[in-house]
Amino acid sequence: MAMSEGAFSKRIFCKFWFWNAEPSVVEAKVDELWISVWDYAKPNEYFRPLLLSCPVTKRSKPIAVSLTSKPCQEPSNVFYFNSTKSSGKRKNFVVCLKPLNFQSDFSLKLLEWLELQFILGADRIAIYKYHLHPKTLEVLKSYEKSKRITIIDHSLPGNNSMKTDKLENLSSRDIWQKRRHEMLVYNDCFYRHIDSFKYVINLDLDEAIIPLKHNSWWNF
Numbered sequence: 001m002a003m004s005e006g007a008f009s010k011r012i013f014c015k016f017w018f019w020n021a022e023p024s025v026v027e028a029k030v031d032e033l034w035i036s037v038w039d040y041a042k043p044n045e046y047f048r049p050l051l052l053s054c055p056v057t058k059r060s061k062p063i064a065v066s067l068t069s070k071p072c073q074e075p076s077n078v079f080y081f082n083s084t085k086s087s088g089k090r091k092n093f094v095v096c097l098k099p100l101n102f103q104s105d106f107s108l109k110l111l112e113w114l115e116l117q118f119i120l121g122a123d124r125i126a127i128y129k130y131h132l133h134p135k136t137l138e139v140l141k142s143y144e145k146s147k148r149i150t151i152i153d154h155s156l157p158g159n160n161s162m163k164t165d166k167l168e169n170l171s172s173r174d175i176w177q178k179r180r181h182e183m184l185v186y187n188d189c190f191y192r193h194i195d196s197f198k199y200v201i202n203l204d205l206d207e208a209i210i211p212l213k214h215n216s217w218w219n220f
Contacts (some may be wrong), residue, residue, distance in 0.1 A: 002050045003157040003187050007043040008032065008038040010030045013071045014054035024060075027070050029053040039176045046177050047157050049184035069081035091123040093140065093217055096189035098182050098204060099154045101130040105138045109205070114143065116208055121217035125149045126146070126189050153183065 006178040014026040041048075054065060066075030117125055127140060127149055143149040168205050188190060190200045199217075201209065 001184055001191075003184060004032075004048045004050055005158055006045065006048070007041075008048060008050055010069060012015070012052060013073075014052075014067045015055065015065070015066040015075055016054070016060065016066060017064040023170055026055055027071070028067070028178075029055070031185055033061045034180060039179070041176070046180055049187070051179050051187060088213055091197050093122050093199050093201060094124045094126060094189075094193045095122045095201045095203055096186065096193075097125060097127045098185050098202070100132055101129040101131050102132055102136060102206075105133040105135040107133075108134050110136060110139060113205055113208075114149070117203075118148070119216070120208065122208070124193075126151045126152060126193065128185050128189070130154060156181065156218075 008030060012030055013025055015025045017021050017023050029049045031053070033051055052067070052132050056062065062081065064078050064080045068075050114125060125148065130149060140149065140151055144151055168176045186202050189202070193200050209217065211217065211219065
């Protein structure tokens with residue numbers, strides 16, 4: 001996953017690293033995580049969410065990858081692979097909650113929402129956050145200790161301020177930039193959990209999937 005300031009038209013190469021073999025280089029496939037009918041943008045508008053796909057063979061098992069702009073360029077970065085595949089049977093439902101940014105304590109509302117998701121059938125909840133009130137964060141930490149939720153820190157690209165009030169102004173001023181940020185989060189959560197859960201559900205704090213004919217998602 002990546003963000004590009006404006007339309008992205010450059011080539012990206014993936015350099016794979018192995019334990020017992022020479023590195024190999026392939027060109028990445030770059031897809032913008034957006035459909036123009038949602039909101040058409042000029043080439044220099046918006047930070048754009050991107051999906052970088054590096055093809056690998058079934059036999060190869062790289063331990064890390066580096067990204068470069070030229071195939072023979074010496075990389076300045078390296079990303080190690082962390083396998084998310086469960087050692088046992090995949091669980092059913094993981095819920096993804098887009099980045100939270102709250103100055104005030106909303107622990108009670110959050111508790112109600114969390115418990116509702118667990119009652120409905122969620123095995124795990126992945127919560128992305130910008131900033132939270134200390135008491136609210138304390139509640140989340142208690143759930144995290146029991147391994148019922150995962151807290152994922154999130155930030156904005158470029159020179160965007162991470163101050164709470166600035167984030168609120170950005171969200172209200174430019175809804176289409178906010179939506180593009182969210183697309184990155186939704187896809188990040190999907191790829192984090194695709195190997196360990198059968199279903200990945202994206203929700204907001206005012207949303208819940210309520211079965212009409214069953215008591216929980218498990219009964220579908």
